[in-house]
Amino acid sequence: MTGGPLVLGIESSCDETGVGIVRGHTLLADAIASSVEEHARFGGVVPEVASRAHLEAMVPMIDRACRDAGVRLDDLDAIAVTAGPGLAGALLVGVAAAKSLSVALGKPLYGVNHLAAHVAVDIVEHGPLAEPTMAMLVSGGHSSLLLVPDITQDVRSLGSTIDDAAGEAFDKVARVLGLPFPGGPHVDRVAVDGNSGHVFFPRGLTSGRDMERHRFDFSFSGLKTSVARWVEARERAGEPVPVADVAASFQEAVVDVLTRKAVLACREHGVDDLLIGGGVAANTRLRAMARERCDAAGIRLRVPRPGLCTDNGAMVAALGAAMVSRGCAPSALDLPADSSMPVTLVQV
Amino acid sequence: MLLLGIDTATSAVTVAVHDGDGVLAECSTLDARRHGEYLAPGITQTLADAGRTVDEVTAVVVGTGPGPFTGLRIGLVTARTFAFARGIPVFGVCSLDAMAHQAWLEDAAGLGQSLVVATDARRKEVYWARYNVCPAGALRRGEPMVAKAGAIADDVRGLPVAGRGAVLYAEWFGRRVGPLDVSAGALADLAARRLAAGEELGAADPMYLRRPDAMPLALRKQVLP
Structure with a gap:
């Protein structure tokens, strides 16, 4: 095992069929097939459409990952797979494929948490994690602040969204502004030319009382409604909607709350390292403001490159490799897919 | 092999x-x-x-x-x-062919000339197909279909039925035979x-028979009164 364990990771919790291969801390392959275009006309991910696409893409992605990495399946030390959280039917395709590889090859199986994998992926980008690390996970399905003493077995939740996920708010606001699905990249793109101070949209759960009860929680539902009301009022008055300015102002509100709470969490828990992961971590304004505020607070910031922030198999392989390295016991062959797997459960 | x-x-x-x-x-x-x-x-x-x-x-x-x-x-x-x-x-x-084959293996003589296989398709529907019973086996007539049990009552009247559909919708189906699953x-x-017999087997591709349930985007909902 020169260079650490060789692990193949499978991800199928939403609309990406990802198969990655990692050796120790080194990324060897990251094969991804996405069904995102099939979902666009529905304005969101349709679970059955995603599940059908996973079935068709699974073996081709395993094949591609092996070719890209230049390894044979027999060379693997272990198989890792996202066991949850995510869409139940979609998860089951990846879990069944991983179990089948495990049985056919006689290799140990690790059923892992999708959210922990979003944190672990930075190991292949920037090396081993500081312990503890503060992790902020922001995606279309999740928004969480996590204190991570050991990514292979100890993840603690400090807070999470109480309504919409950050990425979900981007999708919904994009729709209001007439931008395509998925909204994140489009809002980011048009906001570049906008004035982020054009409208001051509300910062959810940041008032005095909320900071007592929901110190590290998030809320983006009210923000989304506030943007919709503002836009509708202009439309009804027959005035043009300044799309770039609204996008920039909305994005500023999201990013302000996320970075403010992340930095506060680091300070209050005495943690000097912040890692941001998940699809929203690809947002350029979030990356820039996090950099500014972390620099000012003396916090070391790590963000994987955008391609590793969105769902992929490499992140699952990275977490699997960390588990094998730490000597974690494999999962049982009858492990269930768990659509609502708690973030504190790293492995099933 | x-x-x-x-x-x-x-x-x-x-x-x-x-x-x-x-x-x-x-x-x-x-x-x-x-x-x-x-x-x-x-x-x-x-x-x-x-x-x-x-x-x-x-x-x-x-x-x-x-x-x-x-x-x-x-x-x-x-x-x-x-x-x-x-x-x-x-x-x-x-x-469904596997279930017809099992019914044939167990009691080909008892089946008569035709056999129906009907399984649970949920939503009060069955996946079903009709088979000719021959010395060589149970041969399917046409492609499998999905339908409300009551809607195919005329097609299956009096025929022996294998599969869980025969139990779930006993009021529409005739004599139960063969396996349930x-x-x-x-x-x-x-x-x-x-x-x-030198026949080619098919690909490992799913027979869904139904499209995914999903509605294309409607007009944007208004939030102001």
Whole structure:
């Protein structure tokens, strides 16, 4: 095992069929097939459409990952797979494929948490994690602040969204502004030319009382409604909607709350390292403001490159490799897919 | 030859090992909500019961449904992945055909000239097909379909019916015969006979028979009163 364990990771919790291969801390392959275009006309991910696409893409992605990495399946030390959280039917395709590889090859199986994998992926980008690390996970399905003493077995939740996920708010606001699905990249793109101070949209759960009860929680539902009301009022008055300015102002509100709470969490828990992961971590304004505020607070910031922030198999392989390295016991062959797997459960 | 047979198109999670002459071992568990949990251990168990190892398997044959989608896919992705990992071929056989074959194996003479297979398609519907019973086996007439049980009452009147549909919708169907769910042993046996007869087996592709439920985007909802 020169260079650490060789692990193949499978991800199928939403609309990406990802198969990655990692050796120790080194990324060897990251094969991804996405069904995102099939979902666009529905304005969101349709679970059955995603599940059908996973079935068709699974073996081709395993094949591609092996070719890209230049390894044979027999060379693997272990198989890792996202066991949850995510869409139940979609998860089951990846879990069944991983179990089948495990049985056919006689290799140990690790059923892992999708959210922990979003944190672990930075190991292949920037090396081993500081312990503890503060992790902020922001995606279309999740928004969480996590204190991570050991990514292979100890993840603690400090807070999470109480309504919409950050990425979900981007999708919904994009729709209001007439931008395509998925909204994140489009809002980011048009906001570049906008004035982020054009409208001051509300910062959810940041008032005095909320900071007592929901110190590290998030809320983006009210923000989304506030943007919709503002836009509708202009439309009804027959005035043009300044799309770039609204996008920039909305994005500023999201990013302000996320970075403010992340930095506060680091300070209050005495943690000097912040890692941001998940699809929203690809947002350029979030990356820039996090950099500014972390620099000012003396916090070391790590963000994987955008391609590793969105769902992929490499992140699952990275977490699997960390588990094998730490000597974690494999999962049982009858492990269930768990659509609502708690973030504190790293492995099933 | 050593065939690994798998089916998850009905309530049964079923695995069998067949050597071309007969079924060496079979494991079936009835649980429509746990296909993903029972299947992989079932493969390990069945091979152990047969006294064989994974590297002795020469081909995988899997039921292609029709059946409830989530369970069906578990069998298909398991079969495809296993075959890819071992570098062996994977074939598909219609799951209803496997049930008709089992009914024929058990009591061909008792079936008469025709047989219906009807399985649970949920939403008060059945997946079904009609078979001609011949000395060579049960031969399907046409493609499998999905329909409300009451809507096919005229097509199936007086015919023996295999499959869980016969129990769920007894008021519409005639005499119950054969299995309620798929047996991977019967599936593998049917595949072995077809291969022995020089027939080509189909691909391991799902028979969904229904489109995904999804509505294209409507107009944006207004939030102001």
